[in-house]
Amino acid sequence: MKAINLELPDKLAAEIEAYVRAGWFGSEAEVIRVAVADFVRRRRLDLLERFMRDDIEWALKLKNAPS
16 A cells, blocks of 8 residues: 555544544544545546546657657
């Protein structure tokens, strides 16, 4: 598993701490892992489409570039 350090606004950090104190999650790291996994799952198709459009744009620029 990869460790990532991040800074959060105080208000967001306090909300995460509240979830842990309330017993909804075992740790702050768990809250963040669940949130990121949910974001990725929901946005996967959007991200794939954006990456494909970027690749196509790059290929078209390369094709149309002067030799």
